[in-house]
Amino acid sequence: MNFSDIVTVGFMIFSPIITEVPESKSASVECLALNMYHEARGQGSAGLLAVSSVVMNRVNDKRFPNTICEVIYQGPTRESWKTRQTPDPNDAKFYPIKNRCQFSWYCDGKSDVPKDKKTYERLLTIAKTIVYNKINFIDITDGATFYHADYVRPAWAKVKTRTTRIGNHIFYRWEKHQKGGPVK
DSSP: OOHHHHHHHHHHHHSOOOOSOOOOHHHHHHHHHHHHHHHHTTSOHHHHHHHHHHHHHHHTSTTSOSSHHHHHTOSOEEEOHHHHTSSOGGGOOEEEOTTOSSSGGGGSSSOOSOSOHHHHHHHHHHHHHHHTTOSOOOOTTSSOOEEEETTOOOGGGGGSEEEEEETTEEEEEOOTTOOOOOOO
């Protein structure tokens, strides 16, 4: 055995086995910034941080996906009619079902590309400070995992605990004993 063989064996023996590729921090930053842009860009800092708190609370709740992007893009999908017709399953392309996502902007049928680049750049900076733990992030929603605009009355709000109102959003916590979770 030469030196490189010994080093390789050492890495194989002492390195932890990674079974899941973690989400990159840059992807997390982008997902969080897009969510802030589409959900709360017209609100002040409190609104932006509150919407981000809900995402982070979901990441930390075992009833939801455990990455920022998975939380934001959670919802039912369907295969494109174009790829259903191909024999190769690797060609499959899936799209969110309109108006069935956790965050409505993702499946409203409109472009998700930010039009206001200056605002989006500012939100990328805020998202970086949150994802890279550069600020002491305080959850101003008191553990909320749901919210809605104040002009709608979703049925699920009746079975959640209201925590606060910030800007034009009303926030709710999903208690352990409560039923009704995210759309699957």
